[in-house]
Amino acid sequence: MIAVxxxxxxxxxxxxxxLKAVGADAVVTGDADVIRNADKIILPGVxxxxxxxxxxxATGLDRVIIEEAKAGKPLxxxxxxxxxxxxxxxxxxxxxxxxLIEGDIVTISNVIPADLKIPHIGWNALKxxxxxxxxxxYINEGDHVYFVHSYYGANCAKDTVAxxxxxxxxxxxxxxxxxxxxxxxxxxxxxxxxxxxxxxxE
Amino acid sequence: MITKRIIPCLxxxxxxxxxxxxxxxxxxxxxxxxxxxxxxxxxxxxxxxYDITASAEGRELFTDILCELARSVFxxxxxxxxxxxxxxxxxxxxxxADKVSVNSGAIKNPSLIAEAAKRxxxxxxxxxxxxxxxxxxxxxxAKGGRENTGMEAIEWIRRGAESGAGEIVxxxxxxxxxxxxxxxxxxxxxxxxVSVPVIASGGAGCIDDFTxxxxxxxxxxxxxxxxxxxxxxxxxxxxxxxxxxxxxPVRII
Numbered sequence: 001m002i003a004v005x006x007x008x009x010x011x012x013x014x015x016x017x018x019l020k021a022v023g024a025d026a027v028v029t030g031d032a033d034v035i036r037n038a039d040k041i042i043l044p045g046v047x048x049x050x051x052x053x054x055x056x057x058a059t060g061l062d063r064v065i066i067e068e069a070k071a072g073k074p075l076x077x078x079x080x081x082x083x084x085x086x087x088x089x090x091x092x093x094x095x096x097x098x099x100l101i102e103g104d105i106v107t108i109s110n111v112i113p114a115d116l117k118i119p120h121i122g123w124n125a126l127k128x129x130x131x132x133x134x135x136x137x138y139i140n141e142g143d144h145v146y147f148v149h150s151y152y153g154a155n156c157a158k159d160t161v162a163x164x165x166x167x168x169x170x171x172x173x174x175x176x177x178x179x180x181x182x183x184x185x186x187x188x189x190x191x192x193x194x195x196x197x198x199x200x201x202e
Numbered sequence: 203m204i205t206k207r208i209i210p211c212l213x214x215x216x217x218x219x220x221x222x223x224x225x226x227x228x229x230x231x232x233x234x235x236x237x238x239x240x241x242x243x244x245x246x247x248x249x250x251x252y253d254i255t256a257s258a259e260g261r262e263l264f265t266d267i268l269c270e271l272a273r274s275v276f277x278x279x280x281x282x283x284x285x286x287x288x289x290x291x292x293x294x295x296x297x298x299a300d301k302v303s304v305n306s307g308a309i310k311n312p313s314l315i316a317e318a319a320k321r322x323x324x325x326x327x328x329x330x331x332x333x334x335x336x337x338x339x340x341x342x343x344a345k346g347g348r349e350n351t352g353m354e355a356i357e358w359i360r361r362g363a364e365s366g367a368g369e370i371v372x373x374x375x376x377x378x379x380x381x382x383x384x385x386x387x388x389x390x391x392x393x394x395x396v397s398v399p400v401i402a403s404g405g406a407g408c409i410d411d412f413t414x415x416x417x418x419x420x421x422x423x424x425x426x427x428x429x430x431x432x433x434x435x436x437x438x439x440x441x442x443x444x445x446x447x448x449x450x451p452v453r454i455i
Contacts, residue, residue: 013298017273047323117397119325119368122204122423123247123453144205144453146278148325165203188278188300190242190455 002201003038005065005081006030007055010046015078018187022194024201032064040201041065041073045080049089049105049151052080053097062098069100074178076135076200082174082181083151091151100179103156103171108149112167119150124164124184126172133161133175135182138195145172145182145189145196152183205453206416206445207247207424208438209401210431212237214283215254217263234267238275241431244438245455246277250303250426253283265297272298280328286310291318295326303328303371306344308362309351319366324398329367331359333388334375340388347375355388356395363396370396371426374404381407381430384415389422399423409436409444416450 002019004012006028019026019042026042027034035041043065045052056062069075077085086097089105097105109118123144128136147164153171163169164184174181180200186193213220218232231237238249251271253264261284272279281294282303291302302322308314308329319327332347333340333355340355359370372392374385384405393400402415403426412425430436442452 011295011298013269013296014272014276014300017298018276021274021276117399117423120204121325121368121399122207124204125453144455147204187276190277192455193276 001038002026002040002042003035004028004042004044005035005061007052007059007061009052009055009080010044012044015042015044015187018194018197019201022198022201024197030059030061032061035061035064036068039073041068041075042200043075043077043081043084045078045084047080049080049083049091049097050093050095053084053089053095056084056098066098066100069098069179072178074200075100075180077181078187079149079183079185082183083153085174085179085181086153086156089151101153101156101159101174101176101181103153103159103174105151106154108152108166108168108170110154111170116167119148120164120166120170121148122146123189124166124172126162126164127169128162129160131159131161131175133173133180135173135175135180135196135199136162137199139192143192145184145186145192147172147184149183203451205247205451206422207401208245208412208441208452209248209250209424209426210241210246210438211250211252211403211426211428213252213254213428214264214267216257216260217267220254235270235274238271241438242275242277245442245453246438247424247453248278248280249275250280250282252303253281255284265293268294268297268299282328282330287314288317288321291322291326295322301326301328301369303330305330305332309342309344309353312361312365315362315365315367319368324366324368327367328369328371329359329362330371330373331355332373332375340391343375347373347378356391359392360395363398367398369399369401369423371401371403377405378403380405383407383411384425386415386418389415389419393419393421401426403427406430406436409441412441413445413448413450416445417448
């Protein structure tokens, strides 16, 4: 069973639908025991980092997720959920993340040319790094996935498994053992996205 | 590199797709779910659904259909039509819409854009505008393009983007239905006024019109059309192959 962590951030309808579409047994939950008993954990999220991190802490689920991840349970962060895996974010101030992956969340305006639009929104191609990820076992380099974000993971090159070119190479996915994250939305990335979810779920 | 998006747009009334759709090999062409799957399989990058139902029952039917759609189609979905309040946003977002398009609702109550952007994020709010030249000035029209609001369109869009609209759909009434190409002059004016993504609508008649659009205006992010896709005059796969040949970045599946 896969626990989709519900901590009051964002709409989980599409994510749960896509998990069902790949045959996964997914449960949306904010219950620590359910998360502890699950085989795998998905941490979703949209919105601002500070708010989301505060909500995770307020529910105590931050500690549960950290404990489970450190015990080896597969964890997938999606979009803001991926950003939360890193150490800290500089989105409107400075906020502490879960610290499961080394690195910072900073604005993409630091690295992209001024004439490119923010957010980075739309379909972009994945470029794999030398760190191979099992998440991508059913897809190919150059496949397109759907992004919507204004901040990205920096200083996390050693755990970066894919980047997307947008005037600079933006971190598209990270992985450190059982802890994985996608900046893009696999649940909105058509067949390619479903194949990524399938790879995580099975 | 980010790709240019191709977006088919479907009008839905009482849970069924209207505006004549004509496809071979599709059982029920009026089923929004079947059509959505078809377009998604053809490589559409996003889908827009406008609810043109007037009745409360029809509206309920629309949200039911939307839920069903979002269960089987995994590309971004934008919903518009009858969006006047935050609870309208809530209603369609809960059913799996990713973005909500406002038009007349924002004209009646301009603070709707800022309120929705604050609650759901800029990326969720799409400002859709029907624009027509009146005595050489771009004017915003309401009620499906029937009523001149008197508002100057570029200023309205600039304010909308400042208030938090994350994308702008520019529908040129002057070129809509003419099939002579997109309204490049109007789109250029909008692109120069805002830094959020701009979606061109109105006027596409053939593949070449999309090539011209993205070549002339690299700042335009997406092209939206309805009937030329529905009647198979332009096939999305062919369109994308042609764009690719012209060095325009597209996603081909």
